[in-house]
Amino acid sequence: MNPIQSLRDSVYNTIIAALEKAKKDNLLEFSTVPDFVIEVPREKEHGDFATNVAMLLARQAKMPPRKIAEIIVAQIPVNQSGFKQVDIAGAGFINFYFDNSWLHGIPNLVQTMGNEYGLNQKQNKKVQVEFVSANPTGNLHMGNARGGAIGDSLANILHLAGYDVEREFYINDAGNQIEIFAESLEARYLQLTGHDVKFPENGYAGQDVIDTVKGIISRYGKDWVALSSEERRRCLVEEALQEKVTYIAKTLQEFGINYDVWFSEKTLHQAGKIDEVIAELEREDYVYEKDGALWFKSTRFGDEKDEVLKRANGLPTYFAADIAYHKDKFERGFDWVINVWGADHHGHIARMKGAIQALGYNPDQLDILLMQLVRLLRSGNVVRMSKRTGTTVSLDELIEEVGRDAARFIFVMRNPDSHLDFDLELAKQQNQDNPVYYVQYAHARICSIFRQAEAAGISMPPVEQINSALLKEPEELDLLRKIADFPEEINVAARTMAPHRIARYVMDLAGLFHSFYNHHRVINDDQALQEARLLLMSVTRITIKNALCVLGVSAPEQM
Numbered sequence: 001m002n003p004i005q006s007l008r009d010s011v012y013n014t015i016i017a018a019l020e021k022a023k024k025d026n027l028l029e030f031s032t033v034p035d036f037v038i039e040v041p042r043e044k045e046h047g048d049f050a051t052n053v054a055m056l057l058a059r060q061a062k063m064p065p066r067k068i069a070e071i072i073v074a075q076i077p078v079n080q081s082g083f084k085q086v087d088i089a090g091a092g093f094i095n096f097y098f099d100n101s102w103l104h105g106i107p108n109l110v111q112t113m114g115n116e117y118g119l120n121q122k123q124n125k126k127v128q129v130e131f132v133s134a135n136p137t138g139n140l141h142m143g144n145a146r147g148g149a150i151g152d153s154l155a156n157i158l159h160l161a162g163y164d165v166e167r168e169f170y171i172n173d174a175g176n177q178i179e180i181f182a183e184s185l186e187a188r189y190l191q192l193t194g195h196d197v198k199f200p201e202n203g204y205a206g207q208d209v210i211d212t213v214k215g216i217i218s219r220y221g222k223d224w225v226a227l228s229s230e231e232r233r234r235c236l237v238e239e240a241l242q243e244k245v246t247y248i249a250k251t252l253q254e255f256g257i258n259y260d261v262w263f264s265e266k267t268l269h270q271a272g273k274i275d276e277v278i279a280e281l282e283r284e285d286y287v288y289e290k291d292g293a294l295w296f297k298s299t300r301f302g303d304e305k306d307e308v309l310k311r312a313n314g315l316p317t318y319f320a321a322d323i324a325y326h327k328d329k330f331e332r333g334f335d336w337v338i339n340v341w342g343a344d345h346h347g348h349i350a351r352m353k354g355a356i357q358a359l360g361y362n363p364d365q366l367d368i369l370l371m372q373l374v375r376l377l378r379s380g381n382v383v384r385m386s387k388r389t390g391t392t393v394s395l396d397e398l399i400e401e402v403g404r405d406a407a408r409f410i411f412v413m414r415n416p417d418s419h420l421d422f423d424l425e426l427a428k429q430q431n432q433d434n435p436v437y438y439v440q441y442a443h444a445r446i447c448s449i450f451r452q453a454e455a456a457g458i459s460m461p462p463v464e465q466i467n468s469a470l471l472k473e474p475e476e477l478d479l480l481r482k483i484a485d486f487p488e489e490i491n492v493a494a495r496t497m498a499p500h501r502i503a504r505y506v507m508d509l510a511g512l513f514h515s516f517y518n519h520h521r522v523i524n525d526d527q528a529l530q531e532a533r534l535l536l537m538s539v540t541r542i543t544i545k546n547a548l549c550v551l552g553v554s555a556p557e558q559m
Contacts, residue, residue: 002120002121002487002488002491003102003105003106003109003484003487004040004484004485004487004488005487005488005491007048007049007098007102008038008049008488010082011038011049011051011096012038014076014083014096015036015038015051015053015072015094016033017075018072018073018075018076019033019053019072019075021075022071022072022075027071028057028061028063028068028071029060029061029062030057030060030061031060032060033053034053034056034057034060035056036051036052036053036056037051037052038050038051039051040485040488041095044481046089046093046095047085047087047095047096047097048096048097048098049095049096050089050093050094050095050096051093051094051096052092052093053072053094054066054068054069054072054092054093054094055091055092055093058092064092065091065092066088066091066092068092069088069092069093069094070088072094073086073087073088073094082098083096083097083098084097084098084099085097100472100477101469103471103477103480103481103484104468104469104471104480105468106468106480106483106484106539107463107466107468107471107480107535107536107538107539108463108464108468110483110539110542110543111463111535111538111539111542112463114542115542115545115546115549117486117487117539117542117543117546118160118486118487118490118543118546118547118550119160119162119487120160120161120162120487120490120491121162122162123161123162123163123164124164125163125164125335125336126163126164126166126333126334126335126336127158127163127164127165127166127334127335127336127337127338128165128166128167128168128329128332128334128336128337128338129151129154129155129158129165129166129167129168129338129340130151130167130168130169130170130329130337130338130339130340131147131148131150131151131152131154131167131169131339131340132144132147132148132151132169132248132252132257132340133169133170133171133172134172134248135172135177136171136172136173136241136244136245136248137177137178137180137181137204137209137244138204138206138208138209138244139206139208139247139392139394139395139396140248140251140252140394140395140396141392141393141394141395142374142376142392142393142395142398142422143342143371143373143374144395145255145374145395145398145407145411146371146374146411146416146420147340147341147342147371148252148255148257148395148411149255149407149408149411149412149551149552150340150369150371150411150412150416150499151167151257151340151369152167152255152256152257152552153408153412153499153502153550153551153552154338154340154369154494154497154499155167156549156550156551156552157490157493157494157499157502157550158494160490160494160550161490161491161493161494161495163336163494166260166261166334167257167258167259167260167261168259168260168261168262168263169248169252169259169261169262169263170263170265170325171241171245171262171263171264171265171266172265173241173245173264173265173266174265174266174268174269174321175265175318175321176318178237178241180200180202180203180204181204181237181240182233182234182236182237183200183203183233184199184200184203184204184205184209185209185212185213185233185236185237185240186229186232186233186236187199187200187203188209188210188213189213189216189217189224189225189232189236190225192210192213192214192217193217193222193225195225209240212239212240212243212244213236213240215243216236216239216240219239224236245262249262251394251395251396251399252395254396254399254404255395255399255404255407255408255552256404256408256552257552263325263328265321265325268321268324268325268328269316269321273324273327273328274316274320274321274323274324275316276324277320277323277324277327277359278294278309278310278316278320280359281296281309281323281355281358281359282294284358284359286300286358287309291312292312293308293309293310293311293312294308294309294310295307295308295309296308296309296319296323296351296354296355296358298350298351298354298355300354301350301351301353301354301355301357301358302350302354303347303350303351303354304347304350307319307351309323319348319351322348322352323352323355323356323359326352326355326356326366327356327359327361330356330359330361330365334365335365336365336367337365337366337367338367338368338369338497339366339367339368339369340369340371340416341368341369341370341371342370342371342373343370343371343372343373343417345368345370346370349368349370352366352368353366367497369416369497370416370417371416371417372416372417372418372419372420373419373420374411374419374420374421374422375419375420375421375422376393376398376422376424377421377422377423377424377425378423378424378425379425383424401424401428402424402427402428403427403428404552404553405436405440405553405554406427406428406434406436406437407427408551408552408553409435409436409439409503409551409553410422410427410435410436412499412500412502412503412551413435413500413503413504413507414500415498415500416500430559435503435507436553437559438507438510438511439506439507439510439544439548439553440548440553440554440555440556440559441510441559442509442510442513442514442540442544443541443544443545443548443555443556443557444556444557444558444559445513445517446513446537446538446540446541446544447541447557447558448558449522449523449534449537450534450537450538452523453522453523453534456523458523458530458534460531460534460535460538461531463535465531466531466532466535467528467531467532468532468535468536470528470529470532471532471533471536473519473520475512475515475516475519475520476516476520476533476536478512478515478516479509479512479513479516479536479540480536482505482508482509482512483509483539483540483543485505486505486543486546486547489501489502489505490502490550499550499551502547502550502551503551505547506544506547506548506551509540509543509544509547510544513540513544516536520533522534522537541555
C-alpha cells in the first residue's frame with residue numbers, strides 16, 4: 001500500500017474538480033487539462049504537496065499563472081476537502097497542507113505489512129535488467145562491480161514497484177575478443193609446456209590467464225601440444241570459458257547477485273539468428289553494401305555515422321550480434337528492456353535504439369542506464385594495482401578488503417551518471433563518517449532499544465492497542481512522514497531507474513532517527529507514550545531494513 005499515493009490521488013481529484021468547476025462557471029477557459037505534476041516540496045514549510053498546474057494552463061487560459069492559481073484555490077472548500085490549508089507560492093505554485101493526523105495511521109500499516117512494506121501494486125509489466133555482462137576473459141573490475149550493485153539494486157526496486165523482473169547476464173563467448181583470448185591461451189600453454197613462442201601483442205596478458213592455463217596443464221598435461229592449432233585453441237577456450245563464467249557467477253553471488261538467465265552469445269551464431277536479423281533489416285531497406293561490407297543505416301536514427309553489420313571477410317560485427325540479442329529479448333515478451341552500460345558505450349545507444357525501431361519495436365521500450373568510471377582511493381591516493389597480482393584490483397579482492405555491504409552501498413549511493421571515488425579506508429571505518437555504517441548503526445541502535453526494553457520486562461502490546469496520536473513531537477512527525485514516503489520513493493526510483501534515490505532515502509531516514517534518539521527517550525515513565533515510541537522504533541527499524549534489503553545490504557542487530 002502506498003499512503004503518499006493515496007494522498008496524491010486526493011490532491012489530483014481535488015484539482016480536477018476545481019478546474020471543472022472554474023470552467024463551468026466561465027472563470028477559466030481551456031480545452032484540455034495539461035499533464036501537471038504533483039510533488040513533495042523540498043522544504044516542508046511549503047506543504048505536503050505542490051502542483052504546477054497553474055503554470056501549465058497559462059497559455060490556454062491566456063492568463064497569468066498566479067491569477068489561475070487564485071481561481072483554482074477559490075474553488076477548493078478547505079474545511080470539506082480534508083486539507084488543513086491550501087495556498088499559493090511564487091509565480092503560481094499551489095501548496096496543499098494535510099493535518100498531521102494522517103501520519104498516525106502509518107505505524108499500524110507498516111507494522112502490519114512488515115517485510116512487505118514498500119511493495120506497490122502489480123504493474124502487469126515484464127521487465128528485463130541486463131547488467132555486468134563482463135567479457136569472460138579476465139577478472140571482474142571496478143566498473144563491473146559498480147554495474148553489478150546498480151543493476152541488482154534496480155532489479156530489486158522494480159520488483160518492489162510491482163514489476164515482473166528478470167535479471168540477465170550476456171556471456172560474450174563469441175567474436176573477436178574470444179579469438180584473441182584463444183590466441184593468448186595457446187601462447188601461454190605452449191610457453192608453459194616448454195615451447196618458445198611469441199605472445200600476441202594485443203593478447204590478454206594478465207596473471208589470471210597464466211593461472212587458468214596452469215590449471216589446464218595440471219588436468220591435461222601436454223596432451224594438447226600435438227593437436228592442430230585450431231583444435232588446441234578450441235579445447236583451451238572451452239575449458240577457460242567454463243572456468244571464467246564459473247568464477248564470474250561465484251564472485252557475483254558473493255556480491256549478493258543471482259541471475260535468472262545466463263545468455264550465451266554463441267547460441268545466436270549457432271542458431272543463425274545474426275544472419276536472420278541482417279536479412280530482415282535488408283528486406284526493410286536499412287542495409288547497404290560498401291567496400292564489400294554490409295552497413296546499417298544508423299544515421300537515419302540520429303547516429304553520427306552508419307555502422308558495419310558484416311565485415312568484408314563475411315564475419316558479423318559485435319553490433320550485429322547485439323541487434324540479434326535485443327530482438328531475442330523482445331521476442332521473449334519483455335515490455336521494458338533495461339541495459340546497464342559503462343559511459344564509454346554512449347555512442348552505441350542511438351544505433352541500438354534505431355535498430356530496434358527498424359525491426360518494428362518501440363525504441364522507448366529499451367532504456368540504457370549509463371554509469372561513469374570508478375576511482376579507488378587509499379589515503380587520498382589513486383589505487384590501480386592489485387597487491388596480490390600486480391594488475392587491476394578485482395571485485396573479489398574488494399569484497400575481501402571492505403566487505404559486501406560497504407562495497408554495494410558506496411557503489412549505489414551516487415547517481416550512476418557521476419564519477420565515483422571509492423575511498424577504501426572510509427569504507428572500512430567503524431564510525432558515522434562511513435555512510436553504510438551510519439545507516440546500519442541506526443538499525444542496530446533500535447535493536448538495542450528493544451533489548452533494553454526486554455531486559456526491563458517491557459513489551460510492546462498489539463499495534464491496535466497503541467495510541468499513535470501521542471506522537472506529536474517534531475522529530476516524531478518527521479520520522480513518520482519519512483517512513484510514509486518509502487513506497488513512493490520505490491515507485492519513483494523504479495520509474496526513473498535511480499537506485500541512488502533509495503540510498504539517499506535510507507541515509508535521510510537514519511539521520512532523522514539519530515535526531516529523534518538524541519532528543520527523546522523511548523523507555524520512560526509514561527506508559528502510553530512509551531508504547532507509542534516503541535511502535536515508532538519498530539516501524540523505523542522495518543523501513544530501514546527493507547530499504548537496505550533493496551540495496552543488497554544487511555541490517556545487523558548489533559555492531
